[in-house]
Amino acid sequence: MAPIFEQASEWNLMAALFIGIAFGWVLERAGFSTSRKLAGVFYGYDFVVIKVFFTAAITAALGLLFLNYFGVFDFENVWMPTTYVTPTIVGGVIMGLGFVMGGFCPGTSVCAAATGKLDALAFIGGIVLGVVLYTFTYEPLWETLRGKGKLLIEGSDTPGKVKIGELIGVTEGVAVLIFIAFGIFVFWFVEKIKKTYNIKDVEY
Amino acid sequence: MNGKHIFGLVMLITLGLFIAFTSVKKNESAEISPDQLNKKIIQQTRYFTPEEVAKFIISEDPSLQLIDVRLPKLYNKFSLKGAMNIPLKNILNEDNLLYLDQDVYKTVFFSNGTSDADVAWILVTRLGYENVYVMKGGLNQWVENILQPSEHSVVWDRIDDQMYQYRKGASEYFGGKSIEATDADVLVKPKKAPIKRKKKEVEGGCE
Amino acid sequence: MEDKSKKYMNPYLAGVLLGFVIMAAFFFSGEGLGGSGAFKDVIKTAVVKVAPEYSQSSTYFKSAAESEHSPIKTWLVFEVLGVLIGGVISGAFAGRLKLQVEHSPKITSRTRIIFAVLGGILFGIGSQLGRGCTSGAGLSGMAVMSVSGFLSVAAIFGSGYLFAWFFRKLWI
Numbered sequence: 001m002a003p004i005f006e007q008a009s010e011w012n013l014m015a016a017l018f019i020g021i022a023f024g025w026v027l028e029r030a031g032f033s034t035s036r037k038l039a040g041v042f043y044g045y046d047f048v049v050i051k052v053f054f055t056a057a058i059t060a061a062l063g064l065l066f067l068n069y070f071g072v073f074d075f076e077n078v079w080m081p082t083t084y085v086t087p088t089i090v091g092g093v094i095m096g097l098g099f100v101m102g103g104f105c106p107g108t109s110v111c112a113a114a115t116g117k118l119d120a121l122a123f124i125g126g127i128v129l130g131v132v133l134y135t136f137t138y139e140p141l142w143e144t145l146r147g148k149g150k151l152l153i154e155g156s157d158t159p160g161k162v163k164i165g166e167l168i169g170v171t172e173g174v175a176v177l178i179f180i181a182f183g184i185f186v187f188w189f190v191e192k193i194k195k196t197y198n199i200k201d202v203e204y
Numbered sequence: 205m206n207g208k209h210i211f212g213l214v215m216l217i218t219l220g221l222f223i224a225f226t227s228v229k230k231n232e233s234a235e236i237s238p239d240q241l242n243k244k245i246i247q248q249t250r251y252f253t254p255e256e257v258a259k260f261i262i263s264e265d266p267s268l269q270l271i272d273v274r275l276p277k278l279y280n281k282f283s284l285k286g287a288m289n290i291p292l293k294n295i296l297n298e299d300n301l302l303y304l305d306q307d308v309y310k311t312v313f314f315s316n317g318t319s320d321a322d323v324a325w326i327l328v329t330r331l332g333y334e335n336v337y338v339m340k341g342g343l344n345q346w347v348e349n350i351l352q353p354s355e356h357s358v359v360w361d362r363i364d365d366q367m368y369q370y371r372k373g374a375s376e377y378f379g380g381k382s383i384e385a386t387d388a389d390v391l392v393k394p395k396k397a398p399i400k401r402k403k404k405e406v407e408g409g410c411e
Numbered sequence: 412m413e414d415k416s417k418k419y420m421n422p423y424l425a426g427v428l429l430g431f432v433i434m435a436a437f438f439f440s441g442e443g444l445g446g447s448g449a450f451k452d453v454i455k456t457a458v459v460k461v462a463p464e465y466s467q468s469s470t471y472f473k474s475a476a477e478s479e480h481s482p483i484k485t486w487l488v489f490e491v492l493g494v495l496i497g498g499v500i501s502g503a504f505a506g507r508l509k510l511q512v513e514h515s516p517k518i519t520s521r522t523r524i525i526f527a528v529l530g531g532i533l534f535g536i537g538s539q540l541g542r543g544c545t546s547g548a549g550l551s552g553m554a555v556m557s558v559s560g561f562l563s564v565a566a567i568f569g570s571g572y573l574f575a576w577f578f579r580k581l582w583i
Contacts, residue, residue, distance in 0.1 A: 025501045062219055131447075
């Protein structure tokens with residue numbers, strides 16, 4: 001019965017290391033270790049981020065629901081972020097700005113630094129600075145904002161932990177199907193752009 | 205669009221359609237986390253004293269489900285009235301779990317002492333079952349308190365006197381004074397607990 | 412004939428594999444993948460070590476200072492260490508290990524580094540405020556169909572496209 005390992009056990013930390021290795025390996029293989037490829041998504045010359053991102057999210061959501069269906073995984077009892085609308089959007093906007101400026105996100109920057117990109121190292125330094133800045137200005141600037149806009153659904157026994165299906169009033173299975181349809185549309189759209197403007201895959 | 209893309213698309217849509225007709229189910233054997241278990245273990249409310257258990261039996265409490273976790277050999281010699289026998293080593297059998305996974309009855313485990321019953325309690329509590337208890341002190345305490353109540357076992361005062369009277373009454377009820385007493389009342393066949401399970405069933409779809 | 416291992420993987424295949432990694436994280440540990448959380452954990456540990464009095468007075472660090480467990484021994488820190496190792500392994504096999512500052516030919520390395528640091532700072536702040544970065548809040552959140560995950564991804568990419576025009580000189 002999943003989760004297999006107890007949260008604070010050494011085994012779990014070992015699992016974390018191996019899952020991290022697999023994560024890093026896939027990121028590197030997909031080309032996420034180069035900022036020029038990553039930033040391409042915003043300028044229409046490389047859509048690898050969108051493709052990998054959506055395929056991964058769809059695969060994982062579908063897979064977890066299947067594990068749940070076969071009774072080996074409790075989808076209801078899993079790590080689930082609490083939805084705070086305001087800080088998520090404000091934080092997301094700040095991160096988006098950081099993405100076009102820095103060309104990485106934290107996970108990919110670690111992977112890029114591993115392959116010797118010094119700009120990724122600088123980006124990591126920036127993250128550390130950013131987190132420190134955040135912590136020192138936490139009480140005056142962020143504390144109230146962070147708790148704003150908690151999304152509540154009536155009749156839910158886990159306040160704030162809202163799934164898409166609950167929000168739009170369908171089962172999670174149907175929500176995943178909608179997600180898949182949306183993903184396929186996005187894939188079709190980016191392939192179309194690629195074809196229309198004759199964009200070639202670039203290698204950095 | 206090449207062959208691989210089409211294959212991927214078909215896979216995605218098929219799997220997606222399939223999962224759309226199922227709903228998220230709460231998986232029955234979801235174990236509780238160690239820290240939750242710890243909170244439950246240290247709660248004294250998970251114990252019933254032999255007196256409390258005796259009260260339940262005498263008042264024919266319909267929600268009581270007594271489980272003797274000792275070996276069948278010992279169970280056949282002597283057990284509590286209405287108790288059923290599920291030896292500790294068999295407690296995780298599917299059939300036996302059906303008796304335990306419900307929240308209508310209060311399930312009280314007992315053995316000779318406390319520890320075997322405690323083990324049974326921990327096992328089923330980890331499975332997330334509710335309403336399970338342990339008879340503190342087990343049958344040894346039962347014999348001492350209920351079947352052979354002694355005036356001199358404790359410092360005497362009024363409350364103890366009441367307790368003594370109660371124990372004496374209970375002792376008579378259970379045909380006391382001797383553990384060899386194999387009264388017909390003591391040996392009853394295990395009752396069949398109606399199996400009621402509280403779990404969300406999968407709704408609709410292509411089951 | 413070009414060495415095949417140097418090519419990047421088909422993005423859809425990579426996505427499916429990444430999806431399996433996320434599933435594995437949930438299945439084995441009940442956790443989602445993450446990136447920024449590890450930085451926070453390390454910084455918390457460092458601050459508590461370096462300035463114990465300060466950490467007592469600050470709401471942000473108080474929980475870390477009072478916790479018995481070292482926050483550095485967390486799942487996310489080990490996972491990010493794994494990413495580092497995985498990146499090195501894959502990079503080595505593909506022959507992509509090379510010390511360099513990667514930038515568009517139109518800008519200098521200096522400009523690239525400055526903007527990388529700025530971007531990092533913004534990501535540091537944003538990920539703390541938004542409870543996780545692209546992988547932690549976004550990808551893992553979407554994997555469990557959490558509204559928070561979808562909102563986060565929409566906000567990050569939306570704002571990315573919004574601001575992309577202003578920084579186009581950095582990339583194209």
